[in-house]
Amino acid sequence: xxxxxxxxxxxxxxxxxxxxxxxxxxGIPKVNKSTVPDFSSIDLAQPPLSTLVVLPESPxxxxxxxxxxxxxxxxxxxxxxxxxxxxxxxxxxxxxxxKEDGDLSTRLKTASAFLSPVPMNSFTAEEMKAILSxxxxxxxxxxxxxxxxxxxxxxxxxxxxxxxDTANLVLEPFDLSFKDDYLYDMVExxxxxxxxxxxxFSTNSLMKDVKVMVIYGGHSxxxxxxxxxxxxxxxxxxxxxxxxxxxxxxxxxxxxxxVVAIGDISLMTGQYVQxxxxxVFVRNLARFLTESNREKTLAEFPYLFKQDVVIQPTGKxxxxxxxxxxxxxxxxxxxxxVGSLTISQVADDKIxxxxxxxxxxxxxxxxxxxxxxxxxxxxxxxxxxxxxSEESTSEAHETKTATPxxxxxxxxxxxxxxxxxxxxxxxxxxxxxPSENPDEISVPGLGIVKTDGLGVVGLVQENDRSTLVIMxxxxxxxxxxxxxxxxxxxxxxxIHDNLATCRISAGSSEPEG
Amino acid sequence: xxxxHPVSKSTTWSFPTIALWIIFPLVLGFIGSxxxxxxxxxxxxxxxxxFSSSAKDLIQQISAARNSNEIRAVVLVMNSPGGTVTDxxxxxxxxxxxxxxxxxxxxxxxxxxxxxxYLSCASDYIFAKxxxxxxxxxxIGTQPEKPxxxxxxxxxxxxxMWGMPRDSFSRELEMLKQGFLQAVKLGRGNRLKMADxxxxxxxxxxxxxxxxxxxxxDLGSQSDALKKAAELAAIRNYSVxxxxxxxxxxxxxxxxxxxxxxxxxxxxxxxxxxxxxxMLYIPGLGDIQ
Numbered sequence: 176x177x178x179x180x181x182x183x184x185x186x187x188x189x190x191x192x193x194x195x196x197x198x199x200x201x202g203i204p205k206v207n208k209s210t211v212p213d214f215s216s217i218d219l220a221q222p223p224l225s226t227l228v229v230l231p232e233s234p235x236x237x238x239x240x241x242x243x244x245x246x247x248x249x250x251x252x253x254x255x256x257x258x259x260x261x262x263x264x265x266x267x268x269x270x271x272x273x274k275e276d277g278d279l280s281t282r283l284k285t286a287s288a289f290l291s292p293v294p295m296n297s298f299t300a301e302e303m304k305a306i307l308s309x310x311x312x313x314x315x316x317x318x319x320x321x322x323x324x325x326x327x328x329x330x331x332x333x334x335x336x337x338x339x340d341t342a343n344l345v346l347e348p349f350d351l352s353f354k355d356d357y358l359y360d361m362v363e364x365x366x367x368x369x370x371x372x373x374x375x376f377s378t379n380s381l382m383k384d385v386k387v388m389v390i391y392g393g394h395s396x397x398x399x400x401x402x403x404x405x406x407x408x409x410x411x412x413x414x415x416x417x418x419x420x421x422x423x424x425x426x427x428x429x430x431x432x433x434v435v436a437i438g439d440i441s442l443m444t445g446q447y448v449q450x451x452x453x454x455v456f457v458r459n460l461a462r463f464l465t466e467s468n469r470e471k472t473l474a475e476f477p478y479l480f481k482q483d484v485v486i487q488p489t490g491k492x493x494x495x496x497x498x499x500x501x502x503x504x505x506x507x508x509x510x511x512x513v514g515s516l517t518i519s520q521v522a523d524d525k526i527x528x529x530x531x532x533x534x535x536x537x538x539x540x541x542x543x544x545x546x547x548x549x550x551x552x553x554x555x556x557x558x559x560x561x562x563x564s565e566e567s568t569s570e571a572h573e574t575k576t577a578t579p580x581x582x583x584x585x586x587x588x589x590x591x592x593x594x595x596x597x598x599x600x601x602x603x604x605x606x607x608x609p610s611e612n613p614d615e616i617s618v619p620g621l622g623i624v625k626t627d628g629l630g631v632v633g634l635v636q637e638n639d640r641s642t643l644v645i646m647x648x649x650x651x652x653x654x655x656x657x658x659x660x661x662x663x664x665x666x667x668x669x670i671h672d673n674l675a676t677c678r679i680s681a682g683s684s685e686p687e688g
Numbered sequence: 689x690x691x692x693h694p695v696s697k698s699t700t701w702s703f704p705t706i707a708l709w710i711i712f713p714l715v716l717g718f719i720g721s722x723x724x725x726x727x728x729x730x731x732x733x734x735x736x737x738x739f740s741s742s743a744k745d746l747i748q749q750i751s752a753a754r755n756s757n758e759i760r761a762v763v764l765v766m767n768s769p770g771g772t773v774t775d776x777x778x779x780x781x782x783x784x785x786x787x788x789x790x791x792x793x794x795x796x797x798x799x800x801x802x803x804x805x806y807l808s809c810a811s812d813y814i815f816a817k818x819x820x821x822x823x824x825x826x827x828i829g830t831q832p833e834k835p836x837x838x839x840x841x842x843x844x845x846x847x848x849m850w851g852m853p854r855d856s857f858s859r860e861l862e863m864l865k866q867g868f869l870q871a872v873k874l875g876r877g878n879r880l881k882m883a884d885x886x887x888x889x890x891x892x893x894x895x896x897x898x899x900x901x902x903x904x905x906d907l908g909s910q911s912d913a914l915k916k917a918a919e920l921a922a923i924r925n926y927s928v929x930x931x932x933x934x935x936x937x938x939x940x941x942x943x944x945x946x947x948x949x950x951x952x953x954x955x956x957x958x959x960x961x962x963x964x965x966x967m968l969y970i971p972g973l974g975d976i977q
Contacts, residue, residue, distance in 0.1 A: 212870035
């Protein structure tokens with residue numbers, strides 16, 4: 176083979192180059208076409224449209240007090256829940272804030288509902304007892320927690336307080352409890368996994384007209400209670416990563432009252448209330464808090480009346496300076512609006528009244544006394560003569576037929592017909608001659624008791640009004656009892672349902688100083 | 689009788705002829721081969737959070753790798769919890785540009801979380817250790833302050849001082865999350881064995897789990913990553929160089945001002961000391977809040 180010189184030269188030149196290339200390179204590098212995210216193609220869902228709510232006018236119903244807890248390190252301010260407060264006020268509710276002043280049991284006496292939003296600090300045993308009693312008496316309790324506000328922090332870090340723990344202690348008697356979790360939905364959410372959309376609601380009035388709600392970070396509740404809303408299928412609880420009938424809001428009935436637990440405060444704050452039907456729910460919640468027709472019981476004394484009250488003296492009771500002074504003291508103690516208390520022999524059947532009477536049955540007092548199941552002329556047993564023996568007295572009580580020692584709850588029934596009181600005249604009607612003041616009367620829960628030094632206070636709820644009856648043996652004793660009630664409330668009294676039997680302290684009506 | 693054939697001039701290989709036509713071109717060819725770039729794999733270390741300073745260093749190294757004829761592939765040695773969204777995105781785009789001409793392989797040492805994993809997704813192949821921490825896909829941010837007006841400060845619009853409505857913030861965060869998801873899906877393609885909603889849970893996985901879920905390609909060391917990079921770049925007998933020096937950087941960023949939170953005992957943690965959006969894994973963030 177002949178190789179020409181130029182070819183040989185060319186090959187000689189190329190050879191080291193080729194060898195070098197072969198030494199270092201094995202082929203064509205694999206490179207990929209660059210692809211970067213296309214942000215312009217990302218289509219984000221916008222928040223659900225808010226349902227426009229026109230705040231209703233203030234109704235002409237009785238005023239209801241809504242007590243709002245701000246005493247327990249609540250991780251929310253009143254301004255944050257302003258949408259709820261505005262709805263409460265527009266529905267005729269009065270916002271009463273429980274902060275540092277007064278004890279809870281006293282404050283709850285004037286309240287129809289108690290709202291504790293995101294409490295962090297523990298309630299005392301007395302407070303929890305007061306809340307339990309409040310709900311038993313027909314009060315409405317709403318406890319709200321929020322997973323985004325579940326732990327208190329300080330400069331030195333977590334100080335270990337959990338909102339769920341605090342709320343669960345309050346809710347424990349009512350068999351409701353929050354889970355220490357948060358709800359989320361990775362697929363169908365409102366802009367963020369923790370903003371869950373709910374479309375399954377109960378028929379409870381709290382959820383009326385609510386079709387879509389958004390919870391912006393919410394706790395779920397444990398199994399008991401009635402679910403007001405159930406989360407959608409893809410919504411998961413953070414604690415167990417499960418999705419089975421989770422509910423962030425529940426209600427339960429307890430005696431005469433109701434308790435609602437809500438696992439998200441955000442939905443009632445200004446920032447989130449306008450999402451979906453959140454504000455419809457907030458309006459319903461405000462209605463729930465304000466429409467409570469809680470019947471006052473004697474336990475609420477002296478905060479029994481909110482509006483106009485008529486003092487109705489009966490029998491031999493005469494209005495004089497002493498009585499007016501005593502009534503004035505009572506007015507102050509009852510914390511009623513100045514000028515709302517009047518003395519009149521005519522009591523409109525729509526206006527609350529305080530009836531002052533001796534133990535003498537009259538036409539005016541008869542129905543009330545019967546309603547209270549007080550027997551002014553109890554039948555004495557045959558062996559009643561031996562009064563000195565306490566033993567025999569107690570036995571006698573057990574044998575009485577008129578008034579059993581253990582009486583069923585004398586829950587007042589509206590048996591008093593308004594017409595009976597409408598004709599009342601002052602000081603008393605001629606044909607309404609009261610009976611003689613008895614030495615002994617029979618009182619439900621006590622049996623037969625001597626009337627000497629005895630005062631009886633009873634509360635009767637009629638359809639549209641409350642009647643407080645204050646009874647004693649003489650007008651002077653009635654005044655003393657009023658003064659005593661003004662200063663000491665029912666401290667010296669034995670309360671049995673809506674009837675209190677009191678010992679009238681000697682000299683309690685004497686002016687101070 | 690002998691027939692004598694005449695010898696052609698051209699086939700006469702005397703020494704001068706050989707020297708002229710063979711040795712001289714050979715020397716020239718040898719000299720010419722010296723101009724052929726020796727393949728080098730550039731090592732880029734990210735042993736830090738991704739913030740303005742570290743991102744600047746990274747981009748300088750990536751640019752140097754892209755512009756160098758010698759650098760035929762890049763191995764990104766990753767140990768980062770992520771960082772700011774913007775800085776992460778800047779580096780990500782630079783890696784994507786580099787990847788158009790040179791393969792990029794990531795080897796995860798300790799952690800490649802959030803923004804760190806975002807960068808990893810821009811590479812052609814991902815190695816990790818079985819114990820490495822991988823994933824944490826998502827974005828975190830601090831909600832802007834509630835708009836207000838101040839007595840002594842005037843602004844020309846309601847969000848001049850506060851940036852945006854609070855609701856817009858959550859939408860922006862969601863958009864960034866979707867972008868992150870796209871980046872992962874573009875980078876991993878059909879190697880990914882996770883549903884979107886699982887991926888976006890923000891979980892951090894061990895290297896073993898990450899391999900099973902397709903977040904990484906293999907378990908391996910830095911030398912494995914170099915081999916893979918060489919394979920992808922179709923090179924052999926390569927050298928390895930630290931891109932930090934090649935990029936002309938002198939001093940490593942030692943004090944990332946304004947990014948880390950210094951606790952009471954003086955220890956820095958990967959907590960952003962300023963508000964904003966972050967692709968960052970912050971263990972125990974709640975304790976610090």
